[in-house]
Amino acid sequence: MLTEYHIEIMFESLGDHLGTRALSVMTNANIKQDRFAGQFGHDEFHFDNNAFAKTDAYIEEQRALVIALLKKNDAPSAWSAFGRLTHSVQDFYAHSNYITMWLHRFNGRTPPAPPEVDPLDPNLIHSPDLRSGKTYPPIEWMYFIRRLRPLSLRLLPKDSHAWMNLDSPEQGFKFEYAMQAAIKRTRIEYEKTMTGLSREMIGLFVG
Numbered sequence: 001m002l003t004e005y006h007i008e009i010m011f012e013s014l015g016d017h018l019g020t021r022a023l024s025v026m027t028n029a030n031i032k033q034d035r036f037a038g039q040f041g042h043d044e045f046h047f048d049n050n051a052f053a054k055t056d057a058y059i060e061e062q063r064a065l066v067i068a069l070l071k072k073n074d075a076p077s078a079w080s081a082f083g084r085l086t087h088s089v090q091d092f093y094a095h096s097n098y099i100t101m102w103l104h105r106f107n108g109r110t111p112p113a114p115p116e117v118d119p120l121d122p123n124l125i126h127s128p129d130l131r132s133g134k135t136y137p138p139i140e141w142m143y144f145i146r147r148l149r150p151l152s153l154r155l156l157p158k159d160s161h162a163w164m165n166l167d168s169p170e171q172g173f174k175f176e177y178a179m180q181a182a183i184k185r186t187r188i189e190y191e192k193t194m195t196g197l198s199r200e201m202i203g204l205f206v207g
């Protein structure tokens with residue numbers, strides 16, 4: 001997902017739950033995952049290349065880090081760990097075919113509005129057909145240069161990130177479903193993380 005949408009998702013999902021400082025540290029850590037160095041060899045940051053198990057493990061590693069850091073009274077580092085976790089779960093909806101499979105169920109009928117999307121349908125999450133976009137450097141890089149995008153799409157296979165992504169509204173109506181699923185999922189991850197915390201740790205975490 002493009003940076004501006006990660007920011008929007010963070011504010012939309014957690015804006016009412018967190019202090020300004022906590023939310024801004026989380027949001028910074030979230031968008032930092034898309035830095036240049038975070039784009040190479042880090043499929044687990046973005047759910048790329050079908051790295052589902054690796055990304056799930058990364059998410060739980062960051063959640064465990066949140067708890068360990070709060071125990072040490074280090075709220076800013078805990079906020080950063082949670083911010084990194086949110087980046088991965090948000091990219092899941094933009095980089096996998098989850099939304100396409102969810103919409104496919106309505107089979108020609110008008111699907112429910114985007115806010116009705118179920119972000120954690122177990123049949124889809126565990127579906128053998130679940131895929132995420134593959135990256136094909138260096139042709140994939142051309143996709144990010146607007147002038148070269150049409151050429152890159154001609155050269156890249158349909159299972160590439162370039163063809164599969166729902167990173168921005170340019171990708172059509174499915175993007176709004178990816179946004180709404182990411183907002184709901186971010187809240188779910190927040191609640192899930194909070195259940196592992198003592199009262200004092202919750203106080204620190206919300207900022």
Ligand SMILES: [Zn+2]
Pocket residue numbers: 001033034045046087091
């Ligand atoms: Zn990303």
